[in-house]
Amino acid sequence: MMIPLADLVTILPELIVVSAACLLLVLDPITPSNKKDLLAWMSVTTLGICFVVTAGSMGDRVFAFSDLVVVDGYASFWKLLLYVVSGMTILLSIGYLKEERIDLAEFYGFVLLSLTGMMIMVSGADLLVIYLGIELMSISLYIMAGFKRFEAKSIESSAKYFILGAFSSGLLLYGISLIFGVAGSTRLVEIAAAVDARGLDDSLILIALMLMIVGFGFKVAAVPFHMWTPDVYQGAPTSVTAFMAVASKAASFGAFLRVMLEGFGGMNTDWSGLILGVCILTLILGNLVAIVQTNVKRMLAYSSIAHAGYALIGLVVAGWVGTEAGVSAKGVSSMMLYLAVYSFMTLGAFSIVAILRRGGNEGEDLDDFTGLAKRHKGAAFLMLLFMVSLAGIPPTAGFIGKFYLFMAAVNAGLTWLAVVGLIFAAVSAFYYLRIVMVMYMREPSPDQENETRLALSPTATVVLVLAATGVVLFGLYPWPLVSLTATAALP
Secondary structure, eight states: OOOOHHHHHHTHHHHHHHHHHHHHHHHGGGSOGGGTHHHHHHHHHHHHHHHHHHHHTTTOOEEETTTTEEEOHHHHHHHHHHHHHHHHHHHHHHHHHHHTTOOOTHHHHHHHHHHHHHHHHHHBSBHHHHHHHHHHHHHHHHHHHTOOTTOHHHHHHHHHHHHHHHHHHHHHHHHHHHHHHHHSOOBHHHHHHHHHHHOSOOHHHHHHHHHHHHHHHHHHTOTTSOTTHHHHHHHSOHHHHHHIIIIIHHHHHHHHHHIIIIISGGGHHHHHHHHHHHHHHHHHHHHHHHHTOOBHHHHHHHHHHHHHHHHHHHHHHHHOTTOOHHHHHHHHHHHHHHHHHHHHHHHHHHHHHHHOEETTEESOBGGGGTTHHHHOHHHHHHHHHHHHHHHTOTTSHHHHHHHHHHHHHHHTTOHHHHHHHHHHHHHHHHHHHHHHHHHHHSOOOHHHHTOOOOOOOHHHHHHHHHHHHHHHHHHHOOHHHHHHHHHHSOO
């Protein structure tokens, strides 16, 4: 059967990325070790080409492959964000992999393969297509988490991620099979029609809905499905941790929101309250447990869980009963805005952790930041900027993200939820500003005073500059991003 050319053009960015990934895996064994960086730059160039192609088609809504795939403004927004995040991850990894003695160009191939899965997820108009995207993303991340094969904790993180990820995928697939039994299709449009026809009292639909919420809850690291996150984030290579914390979370939220609104929008009275409970639990546990962490990567893992709770506020608003269409769209756009600014500040924070190396060990413990302002003023200032933004303190992008989320909740009549979010934002300031205190108000040890080296490559410098620019620019002048998310949001 011939595939229509128009369908192939619709998924041209995915074809470019997956072709580049396969080419990288073929070229890696035959490329001299002193020229491996060329493969990394080939990956970055691929992402640049895809960025231009996707931006050029922004705003169009096109279906392909018998309506299994949709390319619209919503999908294009997530793809543009994922290109930027993937490119920054590759640039950070060029120097980082050499420091870790794992300078294998196949790493960049797995980044692109994982990105391909994420792109399929956000463009899926069918549950099975979304599931295939999730599996392609996840399998690549399982491998990347264990990339430091000579370290037990990296292998352990990969094994834990694989086992719990497979469990969550099984639950998700079981939910898909149940909804197929009811609707006779896995396409979101037909599922929505079946939900409207069968009503809200069908037990099979409710069970399927709950199973899919559990499956997506694992992917976005929401409580109580978060248990894999701290160990995996701590054990994985730092550049991989950054990629998981940002890219996989963004893609999972993008797919999650589309499934809930376009497939199960008629059941919002059932799932909005459930998502609300998950949201509050995530805010509570993520912020409170982060307080007692002394490992910065582990603290940022719980921070990532807490930020999933903030993002879920947007999903709650989008599906809240009685919410007007305009207010619902603001819930969607505020979640998109929040995850975009979250990407810059989280990538920046993990980049600082990656460049703080002493005696062959990563600077991931809180003590490694002691007196950093006296040893490396620039790194300390950038970490200060990222911590302030993560805490949501103006005039950073983190404040803008939280402001639009809380205002969306207020407009939907959920003022109390905005107050809860604000309270836990204040709680988060404790563990974020604790790092600032350690950097600026403690004296470094004699060994630390003699340590002047940073594992700072030119490409890592570019990543830090881009992350800091995003945090400052979207904090002072957020309107372009606000306008883009408002235009691209699902109706």
